[in-house]
Amino acid sequence: MDCRHIQFCDNKSKIDFKQLLELFQIAAFWAQSRKIEDLEVAIANSEPAISVWDGDRMIGFARATSDGVYRATIWDVIIHPDYQGAGLGRKLVETLISHPRLSRVERVYLLTTYQQGFYARIGFEYSNPSTTMVLYNNQPVAEPQPVQVR
Numbered sequence: 379m380d381c382r383h384i385q386f387c388d389n390k391s392k393i394d395f396k397q398l399l400e401l402f403q404i405a406a407f408w409a410q411s412r413k414i415e416d417l418e419v420a421i422a423n424s425e426p427a428i429s430v431w432d433g434d435r436m437i438g439f440a441r442a443t444s445d446g447v448y449r450a451t452i453w454d455v456i457i458h459p460d461y462q463g464a465g466l467g468r469k470l471v472e473t474l475i476s477h478p479r480l481s482r483v484e485r486v487y488l489l490t491t492y493q494q495g496f497y498a499r500i501g502f503e504y505s506n507p508s509t510t511m512v513l514y515n516n517q518p519v520a521e522p523q524p525v526q527v528r
């Protein structure tokens with residue numbers, strides 16, 4: 379596939395949320411029930427957010443959150459199935475990590491269920507799994523203990 383005409387865009391105002399939702403529904407098993415209004419908040423609080431374009435068709439997306447120095451995390455890396463296997467996913471991640479908000483960061487993290495091989499090709503390594511913990515919000519958790527204020 380000749381992908382020389384494919385454009386990578388870091389301007390968040392260009393993101394087409396309807397196309398983004400469709401992209402998630404086609405290719406992102408973890409993001410099937412997302413809503414446009416929530417995606418707008420997530421992207422407003424992400425920097426950079428990169429969209430990938432074939433003319434007017436949005437065929438890829440990825441975003442990151444970063445403190446600019448110590449830690450950053452990559453989220454929601456997607457290339458439309460019609461365009462996979464042509465080097466665009468690699469270019470998408472490389473565009474993300476070369477952005478000034480990530481390029482000087484000490485450690486760039488990501489979570490992946492199935493795509494370890496892809497990220498390894500780009501230079502990511504396995505971190506120690508026992509160091510990663512998560513708090514699931516909006517789910518039952520232990521009863522909060524009352525805080526005593528003196």
Ligand SMILES: CC(C)(COP(=O)(O)OP(=O)(O)OC[C@H]1O[C@@H](n2cnc3c(N)ncnc32)[C@H](O)[C@@H]1OP(=O)(O)O)[C@@H](O)C(=O)NCCC(=O)NCCS
Pocket residue numbers: 405406454455456457458461462463464465466467468469489490491492493494495496497499
């Ligand atoms: C993962 C994804 C973004 C990769 O995009 P892509 O455009 O197909 O990947 P590329 O063509 O740029 O591949 C780059 C390199 O990784 C390799 N690669 C791609 N997927 C791989 C996999 N699953 N396992 C091992 N290697 C893989 C390619 O062979 C290529 O190797 P090379 O540099 O030696 O040529 C794409 O498959 C996708 O969108 N999948 C669905 C969504 C998803 O799972 N995203 C990741 C969530 S964490």
